[in-house]
Amino acid sequence: MKPPAVVGRIYSRGCFKAMTNLTAITAKHTPQETRSCWSCGAAGAVHFCEACGKVQRPAPVDYFTFFGLPRKLNLDVAALEKDFYELSRKLHPDLNARAGSEEQEWSLQQSSLLNDAYRTLKDPIKRTQYLLQLEGVELEEQSKSATEQARSTGQLKKQIVPPDLLEEVFELNMQLEELRMQKKMGEDDPALIEEIGRQKLELEEKQEALLSELKNLWQMWDGMIQREQNGQPVSDEERRMQRDKMVDLLNRRNYIRNLVRDVSAVLEN
Amino acid sequence: MSTDRIVGIDLGTTNSLVAFMQGESPVVIPGDDGSNLVPSVVALDSNDQPVVGNAARDSLIETPERAVYSIKRLMGRGIDDIQEELKFFPFRLAEDLQAGEVLRIKLGDKTYTPPEISALILRQLKRNAERFFGAQVTKAVITVPAYFNDAQRQATKDAGRIAGLEVLRLVNEPTAASLAYGLDKKQNGIIAVYDLGGGTFDISVLKLHDGIFEVITTNGDTHLGGDDIDNLLIAIALDDIQGDLGLDLRRNAEAVQAIRKAVIEAKIALSSQPTIKLDVELPGGKRYLREITREQFEHLIQPIIDRTVGPCKQALKDAGLKPEQIDEVVLVGGSTRIPRVRTLVKELFHREPHTDLNPDEVVALGAAVQADILGGGSEATENMLLLDVTPLSLGIEVAGGVTDKIILRNSTIPASATQHYTTQIDGQANVAIHVLQGERELAKDCRSLARFDLKGIPPMAAGMARIEVKFLIDANGILHVSAREQRSGKESEIQVQPSYGLTDEQVEGMILDSFDSAEEDFRQRQVIEARNEAATILAALDKGKKSPAWGHLTTDEKKKIAKMEKALIAVKAEDDYQAIRKAIDDLNQGTTRLAELMMDSAVSTALKGKTMDEADMGEGPTAPHPVAKAEFE
Numbered sequence: 001m002k003p004p005a006v007v008g009r010i011y012s013r014g015c016f017k018a019m020t021n022l023t024a025i026t027a028k029h030t031p032q033e034t035r036s037c038w039s040c041g042a043a044g045a046v047h048f049c050e051a052c053g054k055v056q057r058p059a060p061v062d063y064f065t066f067f068g069l070p071r072k073l074n075l076d077v078a079a080l081e082k083d084f085y086e087l088s089r090k091l092h093p094d095l096n097a098r099a100g101s102e103e104q105e106w107s108l109q110q111s112s113l114l115n116d117a118y119r120t121l122k123d124p125i126k127r128t129q130y131l132l133q134l135e136g137v138e139l140e141e142q143s144k145s146a147t148e149q150a151r152s153t154g155q156l157k158k159q160i161v162p163p164d165l166l167e168e169v170f171e172l173n174m175q176l177e178e179l180r181m182q183k184k185m186g187e188d189d190p191a192l193i194e195e196i197g198r199q200k201l202e203l204e205e206k207q208e209a210l211l212s213e214l215k216n217l218w219q220m221w222d223g224m225i226q227r228e229q230n231g232q233p234v235s236d237e238e239r240r241m242q243r244d245k246m247v248d249l250l251n252r253r254n255y256i257r258n259l260v261r262d263v264s265a266v267l268e269n
Numbered sequence: 270m271s272t273d274r275i276v277g278i279d280l281g282t283t284n285s286l287v288a289f290m291q292g293e294s295p296v297v298i299p300g301d302d303g304s305n306l307v308p309s310v311v312a313l314d315s316n317d318q319p320v321v322g323n324a325a326r327d328s329l330i331e332t333p334e335r336a337v338y339s340i341k342r343l344m345g346r347g348i349d350d351i352q353e354e355l356k357f358f359p360f361r362l363a364e365d366l367q368a369g370e371v372l373r374i375k376l377g378d379k380t381y382t383p384p385e386i387s388a389l390i391l392r393q394l395k396r397n398a399e400r401f402f403g404a405q406v407t408k409a410v411i412t413v414p415a416y417f418n419d420a421q422r423q424a425t426k427d428a429g430r431i432a433g434l435e436v437l438r439l440v441n442e443p444t445a446a447s448l449a450y451g452l453d454k455k456q457n458g459i460i461a462v463y464d465l466g467g468g469t470f471d472i473s474v475l476k477l478h479d480g481i482f483e484v485i486t487t488n489g490d491t492h493l494g495g496d497d498i499d500n501l502l503i504a505i506a507l508d509d510i511q512g513d514l515g516l517d518l519r520r521n522a523e524a525v526q527a528i529r530k531a532v533i534e535a536k537i538a539l540s541s542q543p544t545i546k547l548d549v550e551l552p553g554g555k556r557y558l559r560e561i562t563r564e565q566f567e568h569l570i571q572p573i574i575d576r577t578v579g580p581c582k583q584a585l586k587d588a589g590l591k592p593e594q595i596d597e598v599v600l601v602g603g604s605t606r607i608p609r610v611r612t613l614v615k616e617l618f619h620r621e622p623h624t625d626l627n628p629d630e631v632v633a634l635g636a637a638v639q640a641d642i643l644g645g646g647s648e649a650t651e652n653m654l655l656l657d658v659t660p661l662s663l664g665i666e667v668a669g670g671v672t673d674k675i676i677l678r679n680s681t682i683p684a685s686a687t688q689h690y691t692t693q694i695d696g697q698a699n700v701a702i703h704v705l706q707g708e709r710e711l712a713k714d715c716r717s718l719a720r721f722d723l724k725g726i727p728p729m730a731a732g733m734a735r736i737e738v739k740f741l742i743d744a745n746g747i748l749h750v751s752a753r754e755q756r757s758g759k760e761s762e763i764q765v766q767p768s769y770g771l772t773d774e775q776v777e778g779m780i781l782d783s784f785d786s787a788e789e790d791f792r793q794r795q796v797i798e799a800r801n802e803a804a805t806i807l808a809a810l811d812k813g814k815k816s817p818a819w820g821h822l823t824t825d826e827k828k829k830i831a832k833m834e835k836a837l838i839a840v841k842a843e844d845d846y847q848a849i850r851k852a853i854d855d856l857n858q859g860t861t862r863l864a865e866l867m868m869d870s871a872v873s874t875a876l877k878g879k880t881m882d883e884a885d886m887g888e889g890p891t892a893p894h895p896v897a898k899a900e901f902e
Contacts, residue, residue, distance in 0.1 A: 085481050092654055093683065093744040097437060097643040108743060112683035119680060 047110055048090040055096055058109045062134055063117035071131060072225050073218035077122055084118040125253070128214065128246060135243050165252075169259065172199055176266050183266075193267065200263045203256050210253045217246050275408040275437060275644045276398050277445075277636025280387060280425065282341040282468030282494060283603065285309050286633035287394040287409075293649040295449060295637035297630050298401045300393070306629060307397070309467075311389045312336035313377045321393035330530065333359060333522035335377045339496055340390075342468050343372055343383040344428075345421035345770065353492070357500040359522055371771055384424050384771060385779055388431035395432060409434045410640040412632050414469040415441035416489030416580075416660045418706050419718050419748050423770050426745070431779045437643050439745040442466070443473035444657050445635030446601040447482055450626060458596035459485075463581070463614050463622065464632075466602035468494040470577050472584045474595070480652035486587040486679045487660045488580035495536075495604040497573050502532035505569070506547070510557050524552055539566050540606045567609040574610055581617050587679055598622040603629050656681050659742050666703035666712035668693065676740055678708065685741045689755075692736075696728040700736055704750060718748065727757045792846065799849035803841045806853055810834060810860065818866035826862065833859045 034044045035056065042051035046068075049056060064071050067083055089095065091114055096107035120126045175196055182189055221242050228234045277295070279286045284306040288297045297305040302323055312325035313335045320328075329336045342354050348368055354360065363373035363380040373380040381389075391411075398406045411434075413425050422439055429436035443462035450460075457477050464471040471489035475482055506528050510516050518524040528549055535545045539561065549557040585592065598618045604610060605628050614622045626634075641650045659682050664674040667690070675686045692700060700723045707715030726734050735755040742748050771779075810830070813819060822830075837852035 085478065088481065088656060089652075089654055092656070094438065094639075094642055094654060098645055108683050108741070109685075111744075112685040112741060115681040115684050116686070119684075 047087060047114075053090065055091060055099070055103055055107045055110055057106055058113060063120050063130060064134075066113060066117045067121065069121075070225060070229065071134065072222040073128060073131060074215075074222050075121060075127065080118065080122055084114065087114050124211065124214070125250070128218075128250065132243060132246060132250075135239075137243060137247055165255070168199075172196070172259070172263070175199075176263065179266055196263060196267065200260060200267070203260050203263070207253060207256050207260065210249060210256070214246070214249055214253075217242070217249060221246070273408070273644070274398075274402060274404070274406060275410060275640035276394075276406055277633055277638070277640045278391065278394055278409050278411045279442070279445075279633035279636055280341070280391065280411055280413075280428070281309055281632075282339050282466055282496065283309055284467070284629060285390050285394055286630060287398050288630075288633040288637035289398070290637050290641040290647065290649070293647075295634040295641075297633055298398050300397045301400065307390065307393055308338075309340065309390050310336060310338045311340070311376070311381075311386050313379065317377060317379065319376075319389050321389055330523060330526045333526050334361065334375075337374055337376060337381075337386060339468055340374070340383050340386045342492065342496070343374070344387065345418065345424035346372065346383075348372060357504075358496075359525065371775075382771065382779075384428040384776075385431055387425065387428035388779070391428055391432035391434060395434060407433065407435055408437055408640075410438045410440055410636045410643065411436055412442045412445045412636050413439050413746075414464075414466075414489060414491055415443050415471040415473055415484075415487040415657075416469070416491050417441075417746070418491075418661055418716050419746070420716070420770055421491065422745060422747050426747070427771050427776050430776055436745075438639060439747070440636055440639050440655070441471070441473065441484075441487065441657055441660075441746070442469075442632045443471045443487070443601060444475070444482065444484055444655055445633075445639060446599060446626075446631045447473070447475050447477075447635065448638040448653070448655065449631045449635035450599050450623070451477055451482060459590065459594060460597040460599060461581075461584075461595045461618060462599045462601055463577070463605065464489075464601035465574075465577060465604040465610060466494050467604070468492065468496045470494060470580065472577070472581045474584050474588045474590065481654050481656060483656040483681075484658045484679075485590075486584045487658055488584040488587070489660070490576060490580060493573070493576050494602070498536060498570050498604070499529060499533055501569060501573065502536065503529055506532060506549075506557060506559070509559060510551065514551070514555055514557070516551060516553070516555065518551065521552065527551075528557070535561060536566070537606075539563050540608060563608075570607070570609065574607075574613055577613070578617065592618045595620070599626075600624055601628050601631055657744075657746070658682060659684060659746055661706045661716075662708055663718075663740060663742070663748060664705045664715070665690075665738065666705055670712045672705050672707070672710055672712050672715050675738075676742060680742075682742045682746055683744055685739065687737060687739045690736045690738060691732045692726065692729065692734045693731055695731050697731065697734070698726050698728070699724045700726065700734075700752075702738060702750075702752060704748070706748075719750070721750075721752075723752045723754065726754045729756070795846035796844050796849070799846040799853070800841055803837055803849055803853055806856060807834065807837065807841075810856070813860065813863050813867060816867055818863060821866050822863060826859075830856070830859050830863070 034046055036043050037045040037049035037052060037054060038056065039054040040049060040052040042049055044050060045056050047056060047058075047066075048054060067080065069075070088111070091107055091111040093104065093107045093111060096104055099107065120130050175192060179189070179192055179196060182192070224234055224238065224242060274289065276298070277288045279288075286297050286305060286307065288295050290296075299305050300307055300322060304323065307322040308326050310325040310329060311319055311321050312328035312332070314320050314328075325336055329338065337360065339358060342358065343351060343360065348362070348366060348370075351360075351372070355362075361375040363375055366373055371382050373382055374386065391409075395406055395409075409429060411425060411429055413422055417425070425439060426436050443464045446464065447460060447462050450462075457479065460475050460477060462471070462473045462475065464473075469489065469491050470493040471487065473487040474485045476485055477483075503525065507517075507519055507525070510518055518528075531547055531549045535547055538545045542563070544560060544562045547557065547559045547561065551557055585595075595618050598614060598620055600611070600614065600622045605614075605622075605624075611622060611624075638650055638653070639655065641647055642653055642655070646653070658679045659676065660678060662674045662678045663676040663686075664672045665688070667673045673688070675688050676684050690700070701720065702723060703712065703720050704718040705712055705715040706718050709715050723736060726736075733756070736752060737755050738750065738752045740748060740750055819827075833852070833856045837849070837856050840848045840852045843849070
């Protein structure tokens with residue numbers, strides 16, 4: 001008999017949680033330790049040796065630590081890109097193709113960690129989600145596959161509808177249903193399409209507004225981290241509050257994003 | 270030094286090329302017929318020996334059942350995947366093929382898997398390079414369409430191994446093209462590479478930044494290219510012929526190939542001429558005559574080339590770019606010579622595309638550049654680095670047949686991801702993990718890459734097990750998976766065996782097969798040549814016995830010669846070419862005085878002490894035997 005398939009993720013997070021299991025979930029930023037180079041013995045080697053250029057054995061670190069960054073959310077993406085290119089020039093397997101097999105393996109691991117970290121940190125939403133995971137939050141990812149999965153297993157998917165959107169969403173869903181029916185009958189109601197298009201635009205504006213709201217939350221979070229780094233105590237209460245605000249905002253944003261996606265699907269069909 | 274030379278290979282649907290970095294610039298290595306392009310055609314000659322390239326192309330028309338082309342379309346695919354191809358391509362599948370098995374194609378009475386046929390092409394390119402360098406070539410960079418999935422990549426790597434090549438890297442074709450294109454430009458900006466070849470279409474958007482070639486997005490269709498245009502034109506011609514002449518030639522492989530040749534020539538000509546006359550001789554002395562204007566041609570192919578629009582738009586959308594933000598557009602692949610294709614690209618990207626590099630060669634040249642980078646770089650490639658992406662999302666099937674994506678498409682590679690899963694039944698000891706590739710939400714709509722079981726999980730309540738699955742896509746775009754049950758530490762390393770791929774053992778077997786048969790071929794040839802030589806010397810001896818010189822030999826000498834003659838006749842019947850050669854040498858030596866006596870003194874001096882040497886040097890079995898040649902013929 002064939003064994004049953006895996007039932008699903010334990011944590012329904014995005015695809016960017018690769019390293020969390022390797023780090024203790026700690027609030028404090030720990031800079032990555034430097035070691036002496038395995039090859040030439042020079043001190044201060046992190047990902048590669050400054051002295052001889054050799055790739056070092058990868059250490060299990062989180063993405064912020066990998067780039068030597070504090071766990072702050074305001075991030076200079078241009079500087080990150082520069083670091084990414086510079087590290088790529090040292091770590092990429094193409095540039096270590098003539099090294100020993102162990103070194104090649106390290107180069108593969110280091111360079112995939114570099115790529116994973118860069119991909120996650122350069123994107124404002126992914127970066128925030130990743131930080132929240134490091135903080136021990138399990139995000140409810142309202143992905144389409146989660147919906148499909150819930151539907152196929154007969155479970156009712158938890159939909160967190162932001163209360164201020166409830167009425168609007170109800171109205172929009174009615175209109176979408178009507179448009180679907182019309183399309184099925186081969187009819188076409190330009191007024192309805194225009195109305196839905198207008199609402200889609202509004203939703204997209206809301207999404208934008210949420211992003212700038214998120215950036216305000218980043219400021220508060222980074223301020224708190226800075227205070228902590230300066231040796232001032234930060235209460236668990238404050239930490240949790242800051243965190244929860246971001247979680248709430250991300251959930252709202254996800255909800256709207258999915259809605260926009262559904263609307264686009266119906267309009268394009 | 271030269272043994273470490275790494276070549277760049279473009280293993281194309283229609284043509285294949287091998288190139289290398291000569292000083293500052295990459296160059297294509299021509300074949301012994303002087304041509305840079307080796308047609309990707311394999312055929313069996315009358316001795317059942319495989320021939321490749323132009324030599325094989327002729328047999329497409331003469332003995333179509335002994336030839337195969339466009340094998341790239343079948344790489345990494347199963348019988349269910351290729352039903353469409355079978356309608357349009359004369360692939361002859363082995364009759365005993367089972368579902369789920371690696372495809373086997375019939376050539377004459379022999380069968381070959383697609384990687385083996387590709388390996389024959391690769392071996393030809395390897396030989397061309399070896400002849401060029403005068404040294405062995407064992408390392409290569411091979412290009413693949415950017416949109417190739419894991420199974421297609423794995424199959425290409427297998428082909429390299431079978432051909433005796435260590436494949437240092439698989440490089441995506443449009444990316445390779447950008448390397449060749451960017452080599453002397455050293456500029457920054459966003460470029461789009463539109464690559465429409467014989468059988469595949471790719472679009473890649475790249476960011477060039479101080480020598481770093483960073484692919485932002487890629488998209489494509491691995492079954493779209495010049496082949497599709499050819500097949501359409503063939504279908505139209507066959508319809509015409511049936512309508513006008515009442516001839517149904519669909520089952521006549523020779524006639525179909527003759528038509529194919531004619532429409533390909535017409536297609537090419539229509540890129541430079543406004544109109545073309547098709548004239549094909551048909552069985553029964555009839556002719557198929559038809560005039561096609563470029564306008565008609567463009568109208569016919571529009572639906573085919575329109576299929577490139579969707580992938581282009583998706584690539585731009587994924588990159589978050591508008592057409593105006595693209596600085597340069599580069600055309601790659603023979604099909605981009607079609608004026609209508611160029612117009613389409615211009616419409617899509619709002620700019621005139623670049624055509625300054627030969628679209629047939631640019632991919633191979635780029636592969637040579639990448640080979641140089643991997644080999645440690647040179648002045649020309651200093652600071653150059655390619656950062657490519659995975660074209661398709663990777664995921665796992667979870668309950669309900671849903672795809673759970675864990676590495677998204679257009680992620681820079683190498684890339685990794687770790688996910689945790691649990692069991693759904695109390696005491697479940699095994700967990701099935703089904704790896705998928707593709708963008709669709711349901712597992713059944715994605716490409717199944719591999720299935721494996723994580724076995725021996727200690728008994729636990731449902732949902733208690735914590736299974737960690739690690740995915741790693743390497744720089745070749747090939748996936749590696751490992752899984753571990755964390756509570757028990759039960760580990761399972763999995764070699765992802767593509768669903769339609771060869772196992773390691775099979776590949777090993779094929780490598781050995783080819784070596785074995787090469788050795789066997791060599792041995793047989795040696796035996797045949799040694800026997801021929803033996804026959805020549807025996808005939809010469811017969812003549813000698815009848816000559817007056819024979820009477821001048823002593824009885825002892827005659828006895829010795831007779832003994833050696835008997836020995837040679839005996840070993841000649843055996844298959845041991847070394848024994849035959851030894852007996853020839855002995856007889857040769859023993860008849861030296863006879864030969865001397867038979868010749869005038871001048872010739873005899875010239876031959877003295879030479880007979881033995883020449884036979885021993887093994888200058889080649891066809892080298893004339895001195896005694897026989899000089900004296901008796």
